Amino acid sequence: MSPLTPAGETPVTDPAAPLLSVEGLAVEYTTARGVVRSVDGVSFTLKTGGEALGLIGESGSGKTSITSAVTRLLPRNGRVAEGRIVLAGEEVSRLSDEEFRKRIRWSRIAVVVQGAMASLNPVLRVGDQGTERLRADGVARRDAEARFAALLDRVGLPRGTEKRYPHELSGGMKQRAVIAMALTHDPQLLVLDEPTSALDVSIQAQIMNLLKELKRERGIGMLFITHDLGLASDLCDRVAVVYGGQIREIGGTDALLAGPRDPYTERLLASIPRIRSAEAPGFLPGAPPDLRVAIPGCRFAARCPLVFDRCRTEAPDLVTVGEGHDARCFLSADGPLPAVRG
């Protein structure tokens, strides 16, 4: 399938630049109780050629705010307070909303959100929804339909799915249809926000296999948001662990799973029940911090099993602990973390 350039635009692409570069991102929300900075100083890059980065965090960690800033889908009371977002060399954070919508979203950055059921229009046939944006971009009906039918086939949906209404499809089929819709413009970057969390485990495994295939064969960059480190390790080359609006640790999936250098990552890993191990999972007591209250020291200090005095008064910075591997703990630089019981 040939790449399609929507509305006659030529993408501004610097071949030497990373696919995505997020630099010093801060996101703030205006609430009844004042301004909350829910993302604070987040930086990462995504290489070209089909790299997948997992953003891992608990609810309220800021992981969805990060990608909503990238896709310009922040709610009305949210705004990017600081930082730059650069897509293939172009600073897209400087574009107007209008220009971003026309030129970037869907055509170069496509989004698959949690709960596909809710993101489909119940009164439109799947095919009409899938070709809507192509038609709006001036693609002839027949070409748009052929293109979308090929995508439905690619994501594993039977012939004739385009003629059906969303309620006639199962949850897994709907999620496949939503993925096909995200691919209509051959995006460079796919943002996946918990794309399988509403699905049964056997269907979840099918969708993960599909994402892996798409990543391999099309070289699409992926930002994969999840609270499930196990799921992330299935797809992602690198992972960023997000806590209290900051990256706690970022690195290659293998290195991070084998030797976490931040105590939060370590506890998160320990708390996953392993199906093939008799060893009971470890605890991670307490709850994520309330970001409406200023925290003088480390944001994880209140829950950290390795906490010491300095952590309560001084905030640690990210330090490089290996190649492409950064962690945010005063102990990170000293090598493997001391063992934690429980």
Place this chain on the structure above:
Amino acid sequence: MSGFISLDGVSVDFHVRRGLFATTPVHAVRGVSLEIARGEHVAIVGESGSGKTTLGRALLRLQAVSAGRIVVDGDPIADLAGDDLMRFRRRVGAIFQDPYASLSPYMRVREIVAEGLVVHGTVPAAEHEARVLAALEAVRLSPAAEIADRFPHTMSGGQRQRVAIARAMVLEPEILVADEPVSMVDASSRVEILALLRELQVSRGLTIVSVTHDLASARHSADRIAVMYAGRIVEEGPAASLVDDPRHPYTRALLAAVPEPDPANRLRDRAVVPGEPPSPAALPPGCAFHPRCPVAIAGTCEVTDPAATPRSGGGQVACVRELPGA
């Protein structure tokens, strides 16, 4: 053999309206037999449409059974009425999946937890406060007196689920039915909630029947696991044995689908079974799993719905490949 809780050939049918006069029977639970000992934790594991939640509701007597019977401590629960039914309701507590929906936003934690005491009236009103605080302490919500004054919206998902457990425990039930107790709780809090259930089970001799889609959590929290598919228990046995030595192809498929944090995962595709679970309104003939089964025997599995047979390692399994002589 007769357990503390005994399910004997339990079926639940629903009738779904089709058009003006016609109805279609939906076989949500089909001939489930299971014995549960006092003080045991049995996890019922399945995907959506497997009938696991309906079975849990039948056990709570929130859902009438179409065939078979459920006996709790010698009493067939379908026959209970009046005071006996109220006594049954005190003996069997329930917690539900969504701690955001199951707690009234207009009530303080104190009122939420005390509600069962008020409804049943078996404990003098003067003792309610002490019972509420004790229940909150038991689920590790402290300081209990301060927590009791709070509204649910000020609490995290894990804290809310603890309130739901305290509400169930305040009447000191002997049995707790827990429907997906941790699926809406953050990953980091799940272990604590499951450990809390284990502690209540051990310290109070509580019998727990949990319903979940999460085989890994069941492996670490339950004594026994029963795997349901299309309304039937396809395999049941001691948790470790079932996971380490699965006999039914569906159990194997579920195990293969569990995402484990392993760097090697990324380099290989997950072994998955094709297709999706059948609709309970249109079950395939024979073994309901045969259209997806990687080891189905042509000519046999589409006609034979295998009965449960004893399983090596304990429990039962329903697969023609496990029948003697197969």
